[in-house]
Amino acid sequence: MSTIENNWQPSAEIDTLKKRAQYLADVRLFFAERDVWEVETPILSQAAPTAPYLDSFTTDYIPIGTQTKQTHYLHTSPEFAMKRLLAAGSGSIYQIARVFRNGEQGKLHSPEFTMLEWYRPELSLNQLIDEVNSLLQQVFGFKPVCRLSYRGIFEFYLKLNVFSCSDEAIKHCAQQHITGLPEDLETDRDGWLEILMSYIIEPRLAAMNMPLFIYDFPASQAQLAKIKTDCDGYQVADRFELYINGIELANGYNELQDADELRQRFEHDNQQRIKHNKSIMPLDENLLAAMKQGLPECSGVALGLDRLIMLTLDKQAITQVQSFNC
């Protein structure tokens, strides 16, 4: 019933919201026991992420008594500010933050949602996966996790070596396996890989009844992770994604420390944005300066808390675990 009279009602049941509150308390306890301390960082920023397919909300800051407008951005994750804390010597930190992504609305998407993000200077990426695993088991009652490489998963489900095959082969594979892809659909190599992942692989992962970590992504999808050489000599991004029931839940990096390389990636992203007729994002010079001074070697992960609570409580849409839908 979505009549005007009923629109004021919460999108989640009160009982669900109470359970959500308990999960948040348990998450905080989990980190307190591990000496990871909670931080808060600003939602507003004068810089923004450059990722070509991530759209920040913008707003204007107008100093009192003036007409001048300064564009501010609502953060899409607390990553940049948390890395500045790490560079300043914070040690292990976590944050439960409201984050904002413009234009995203669906069963699994909301323009405003809750992110659990944490950084562990003393843990390797593998040890961080172990810690995510502990969190999933202890707080949310999931089974122990399974780990598969990105390459392995494409080989297993699609007989495709994603590191050696041509762009054409990936496109052909997608056209062959997926109904309803228009012939003139244009995208790049990573776009086709994402389509195969979303349409073919994720639905099959849904049948697995344990959380799955996918690691060693193509270097072109490195985002803010380090690039390394895998055992077969392929260049791979040292990052992972967590899937439960075929739903993408978390994204973890062995964090890139090289400020110059990060600047290059940001600039490359902005070139992509120009190609897609999107505005250029101002680089976070504070983050780059902090990294120049020295980001400690660390692993970090961002986890969509609404999706995790949705899965835990067996709900079908994240709005069913959020108090209100904006």
Next chain:
Amino acid sequence: MASVSTNQFKGGLKFMLDGDPCSIIENELVKPGKGQAFNRVKFRNLKTGRVNERTFKSGDSVESADVMEVELEYSYTDGEFWYFMDSETFEQHTADANAVEDCLKWLKEQYVYTVTQWNGTPLLVTAPNFVNLAVTDTDPGLKGDTAGTGGKPATLETGAIVRVPLFMSIGEVLKIDTRSGEYVERAKDA
């Protein structure tokens, strides 16, 4: 013709695809964390009735379809076409066999049907959820059988055959659920 963007996609939206009018059944945003966004759309081709899937790049536009649903009264058929009338303007609309196929066995003169029109032409005629129809043929009623076990077939005035309780006889008017094709009860007022 107006165009609609993927961000306006929602269930029930009518749009043109490959020259045919279609209606969206389900629209899902497919977007990996930092990846490209697509709209995965399940739709019904209103001309063929078939359900299909199509992927659009988020932000793409499609042409909207001039599809309307109107309530029209069924008048008669000449065997080739079926004629419906707008009871306010008395305007006559002609539907072909394709359009009436699904509700042929529920068509009764003077009843009002939902007609989906595209550019003014009836594409699909849908029966109301319940219709009252008289029994024109069935085996003689069995007195005393009120338990309704098993039942028997009965032919209705529109030619439809439905299972009815054993005690029903010719001439009685029944309430039928057109979605399931099942007998519901004796009509309260015929």
